[in-house]
Amino acid sequence: MIEKALKGSSFYWGWLVFLLAIIAAGALAFIYQLNVGLGITGMGRDVSWGIYIAQFTYFVGVAAGAVMLVIPKYLHHYTRYAKIVVFGEFIAIAAVIMCLLFIIVDIGQPQRMLNMILHPTPRSILFYDMIVLCGYLAINIICGYNTLLADKKGVPCPRWVKPVIYLSIPWAVSIHTVTAFLYAGLPGRHLWLSAIMAPRFLSSAFAAGPSLLIMLLLFIGRFSKWKPDPEAMQNIARTICYAMIVNLFFMAMEFFTAFYSNIPAHKYPLQYLFFGLHGHDQLVPFMRFAIAVGLVGVFFLLVPAIRRNPVGLALATLFVFLSTWIDKGIGLILGGFVPTPYETIVDYCPTFPEITIATAIWAVGAFILTILFKVAISVREQQIS
Amino acid sequence: MKIDRRKFLKAAGVSALASLGGKGAWEILDPGAVDAAEHGGHGHDKAKESGPKTRWAMLVDMRAMTEEKADKIREVCDFAHNIPHWDDPERELKWIWKEEYEHVFPSSYNEYISDDIKAMPFMLLCNHCDEPPCVRVCPVQATFRRPDGLVAQDYHRCIGCRFCMGACPYGSRSFNWFSAKVALEKEEGRKINKEFPVRTRGVVEKCNFCVERISLGKQPACVEACPDVMHFGNLADSESEIRKILRKRMSLRRKLELGTHPMVFYLV
Amino acid sequence: MYDSGKVIAGLVVFAALFLCPFLYNHGSMTAQPKPSLDTPAIKKLAAKRCVEDREFMVAHHMQFLNEWRDEALRNGNRWYRNKAGEKYLISLQNSCLKCHSNKKEFCDKCHVYAGVKPYCWDCHIDPNGSKL
Numbered sequence: 001m002i003e004k005a006l007k008g009s010s011f012y013w014g015w016l017v018f019l020l021a022i023i024a025a026g027a028l029a030f031i032y033q034l035n036v037g038l039g040i041t042g043m044g045r046d047v048s049w050g051i052y053i054a055q056f057t058y059f060v061g062v063a064a065g066a067v068m069l070v071i072p073k074y075l076h077h078y079t080r081y082a083k084i085v086v087f088g089e090f091i092a093i094a095a096v097i098m099c100l101l102f103i104i105v106d107i108g109q110p111q112r113m114l115n116m117i118l119h120p121t122p123r124s125i126l127f128y129d130m131i132v133l134c135g136y137l138a139i140n141i142i143c144g145y146n147t148l149l150a151d152k153k154g155v156p157c158p159r160w161v162k163p164v165i166y167l168s169i170p171w172a173v174s175i176h177t178v179t180a181f182l183y184a185g186l187p188g189r190h191l192w193l194s195a196i197m198a199p200r201f202l203s204s205a206f207a208a209g210p211s212l213l214i215m216l217l218l219f220i221g222r223f224s225k226w227k228p229d230p231e232a233m234q235n236i237a238r239t240i241c242y243a244m245i246v247n248l249f250f251m252a253m254e255f256f257t258a259f260y261s262n263i264p265a266h267k268y269p270l271q272y273l274f275f276g277l278h279g280h281d282q283l284v285p286f287m288r289f290a291i292a293v294g295l296v297g298v299f300f301l302l303v304p305a306i307r308r309n310p311v312g313l314a315l316a317t318l319f320v321f322l323s324t325w326i327d328k329g330i331g332l333i334l335g336g337f338v339p340t341p342y343e344t345i346v347d348y349c350p351t352f353p354e355i356t357i358a359t360a361i362w363a364v365g366a367f368i369l370t371i372l373f374k375v376a377i378s379v380r381e382q383q384i385s
Numbered sequence: 386m387k388i389d390r391r392k393f394l395k396a397a398g399v400s401a402l403a404s405l406g407g408k409g410a411w412e413i414l415d416p417g418a419v420d421a422a423e424h425g426g427h428g429h430d431k432a433k434e435s436g437p438k439t440r441w442a443m444l445v446d447m448r449a450m451t452e453e454k455a456d457k458i459r460e461v462c463d464f465a466h467n468i469p470h471w472d473d474p475e476r477e478l479k480w481i482w483k484e485e486y487e488h489v490f491p492s493s494y495n496e497y498i499s500d501d502i503k504a505m506p507f508m509l510l511c512n513h514c515d516e517p518p519c520v521r522v523c524p525v526q527a528t529f530r531r532p533d534g535l536v537a538q539d540y541h542r543c544i545g546c547r548f549c550m551g552a553c554p555y556g557s558r559s560f561n562w563f564s565a566k567v568a569l570e571k572e573e574g575r576k577i578n579k580e581f582p583v584r585t586r587g588v589v590e591k592c593n594f595c596v597e598r599i600s601l602g603k604q605p606a607c608v609e610a611c612p613d614v615m616h617f618g619n620l621a622d623s624e625s626e627i628r629k630i631l632r633k634r635m636s637l638r639r640k641l642e643l644g645t646h647p648m649v650f651y652l653v
Numbered sequence: 654m655y656d657s658g659k660v661i662a663g664l665v666v667f668a669a670l671f672l673c674p675f676l677y678n679h680g681s682m683t684a685q686p687k688p689s690l691d692t693p694a695i696k697k698l699a700a701k702r703c704v705e706d707r708e709f710m711v712a713h714h715m716q717f718l719n720e721w722r723d724e725a726l727r728n729g730n731r732w733y734r735n736k737a738g739e740k741y742l743i744s745l746q747n748s749c750l751k752c753h754s755n756k757k758e759f760c761d762k763c764h765v766y767a768g769v770k771p772y773c774w775d776c777h778i779d780p781n782g783s784k785l
Contacts, residue, residue: 037586038545039562044475048550048560108545108560108587115525115544126524126548187518187643188554265492341556342488346475467778531729539726540776566775566785577778580747583785585775600731601742 001149004378005371012374019367026360029353030105038108040353047337047348049106051330051358056102058208058329059365060179061201063095063136065209067172068239074165080232083380086151088213089144090372096137098365105357125181132175139168144372152379176201183336191269191335200250201328206243208324210236211317216373218314226380237313241301244320248294251327269335272345280345283334286326294323437621439533441513441594442648443605444616444627444636447505454611455483455506461610464576465595467583469568478559480592481510481607492640502653508615511536511557511592512639512647519549519558528589534620534648535594543588550589554643558591620648686766689758694751704733704741704748715771718745745777754780
């Protein structure tokens, strides 16, 4: 089946070469980082995690988002998703691989990584994160590959795959819950020390993952012979809308708790992110922009006339994707570290090599996604002809 | 309720323990540890009750502290452990260093406290907590708590994930962003202690309560440098010198509300 | 055979790549190195013996050092009692290197020959090295 990725237009090949060039640049930057140290990044003793871990967190969410198609299709037998589900699973595969890469580039001694298995430590949340992420990758490869292969042959999916698909549902919830627990269980990091951290993560995941899927499906609809079912996309858009409203609501709850209780340590991170603290306001425009586009995205999704318009739908999902990306892929990690344990403020800014490495991992994700989508689209095109 | 939770924790952990036999996992399920988590509220003393013979602790006498002594302590420690100096504060490796009252006790900051306390150079170091969050989060047990209460760091095993830095509420952990050896070589006239290693790039380090010295029956380097300011001893022994001092003098500990049970006391 | 030209060319390239390490090292066979024990501290010793006998140290020093590391660092035990019942301080820096103060002649000789790069020296310090 994978051989279908070897035949494509010059645009397809050009795109792959373009991605490879970015990956090569990132690989060079990574070698530089390996030789010199993580000091080439903007991280420091106070903000000790930066965009690597922030992107990791965000893409765990994108990966978990696939479950929003699996549940209707396999638990409610909603057949309109039958042809689309595999694209969600393929996004999950690419996203989980990105997550693993972001971890690898973030750690100081990547060659010692297998110490995680050599010295398993069940009291550490990272131990569980490793298990759930690797497991989720395996599950999605198994489900995605087998369902697509069955589609290609025109036979029903093998029966043994069904339980794996059902397993993927709680597993998707687990990856983002465990990832939230990485942060929510730390004393003294007030932005993270919140019981709704995991629900917040899940709601933003269920908005972000499907948003990316819609954008890609709209793109596929324009450029391939196979046209994704518009009604199915409308339903995914409704799911995104609900999830995004819940996500914004949860964010408002964080504001209420911090500001009504008036406990300084709980207010500081939110003040730093959204209003600026002691003159440090570099993140304020980003965070406000995130809220604004999030609200606009929800509005676009709520109004049927806009949602039914492909341009409106594309914009709405783009806004939701951007909003959740800024919130989780930038603000969440930095707000956890600032103010520092000494209640001082340290601004973090990623460096050029750091951004190059992160971009290259995005390119790896795009590369995997392109190939997987190419295979899936070829199968769908073959089905119509 | 207390018993129920403990039973539940035990039951939940049994399977994990059975398969992995992890001593580490046992530590969080250890009844003594659960007691200690509540000891602040009930006035129990873990050291007395569950009976470890040694619980190392450090007292910093702020009445005897001066700027000169603070600088001397840092210098002695930096030499003893080959800690390089960095111009960029974000790259700094700090085992023991001075900080102002306002930043040392941010959650219990009292703006009307006497001016001399506000001006004191508080010496900060790893608190070697009884309930260390860094140990809880480390995925490879590179940082672990020894039976004598010392929170140790195994630089051979650390993968550099920096989870412990996020977990430490005291900012006591430093990461080797660059090569420390290169930095030491660049420092002009830098004296190297050839009896103690350097740390490699990409691992986390922190104060080790001079384990290399106390295991040979010596006092930590900072105590040896300024014995009138720094007092090191066994908190588990109710007749120890530091317990006698603590009974007499008013002491502060950092961020007690987090339940980490820091083992560094500031005498004011 | 389809594409026989391409297949054969591919096989040739594969064989060349596979054999290049052997070709590269061919003829550069050198004598087995003898690590030097010639240091002032060792000269002073009445019985020239390490903490355990020579055969054991040659064969097992890597595992032995790992055990010492864990014993001192993780188990908090700084003293080693050898088979003869003698007591030694467990420390690479302060026991091993006090006698074997010639890292270049003692450690590096074999390690370079065998192509192994132990990470000891990422942290530990060569007592007589000009560089750290």
